[in-house]
């Protein structure tokens with residue numbers, strides 16, 4: 104099953120007659136090598152405060168720069184990595200990379216806004232998680248407030264108690280947590296009653312489609328209002344047009360992210376444009 108997934112998403116793995124277990128070990132070894140060879144690279148997509156349209160931190164998004172397959176987007180390999188458990192190592196790799204780079208920016212005297220990383224539900228269930236993140240922030244002299252964590256809404260679907268406990272522990276250690284992709288799955292508003300979350304990240308995509316878009320606008324503005332009443336800041340992602348931006352402005356959205364403002368970009372470009380500001 105695993106082999107099939109791996110083969111179908113990358114399209115080059117050989118179809119030999121190995122046992123499944125050996126297959127998985129081989130894949131894990133491949134992954135470790137890929138990591139050592141720095142094939143996993145980070146893109147950054149800035150976030151913006153809507154009222155001023157000024158950038159406010161960024162989200163780190165991983166890509167696999169594969170020697171044969173080229174740049175592979177995370178949607179292609181993360182589901183596979185979750186199946187074989189490698190996602191935990193990848194999430195920690197990303198966390199270390201981001202802490203290291205924030206540490207460098209700070210040493211260079213830059214005033215840094217938070218950078219968020221995405222954590223898989225598999226990583227959230229790792230009992231070492233808080234200690235790993237705490238040690239990484241210490242190692243690179245990064246205040247915990249600068250490493251924010253995005254957890255996709257669907258992560259709450261199974262083992263909600265364990266996930267909630269993990270988030271609680273992270274928040275107690277000072278990490279800011281965001282519920283990612285809110286409204287994209289089968290979330291219930293009731294979740295917000297039981298789940299501690301610092302920021303709600305709402306996906307613009309759920310507005311898609313003619314008539315549904317009109318209803319979606321009403322729902323979106325209600326979600327933003329409700330979050331405001333609960334004292335939870337909202338960031339809307341996937342903002343692609345000025346119309347969407349202006350609509351969000353009228354309904355009191357706090358932060359935005361999307362192609363209209365900036366696409367995810369290689370780290371060097373992000374640094375040039377948003378940290379060192381030496382571009383153009």
Ligand code: C2E
Nearest residue numbers: 164165176177178197221222223341342343361362363367
């Ligand atoms: P996400 O966290 O919801 O990230 C937003 C995705 O939407 C990104 O796709 C981003 O490139 C894309 N996007 C941003 N603005 C727009 C827009 O205006 N329009 C449209 N159509 N798309 C937009 P990407 O980079 O392919 O990442 C996909 C997903 O992979 C992420 O969704 C996240 O769940 C996951 N992911 C990425 N990096 C990591 C990681 O380091 N660890 C884990 N566990 N998951 C990751």
Ligand code: MG
Nearest residue numbers: 162221253283
């Ligand atoms: Mg995210």
Ligand code: MG
Nearest residue numbers: 283284306340
């Ligand atoms: Mg999202």
Ligand code: MG
Nearest residue numbers: 284306340341
């Ligand atoms: Mg999304």
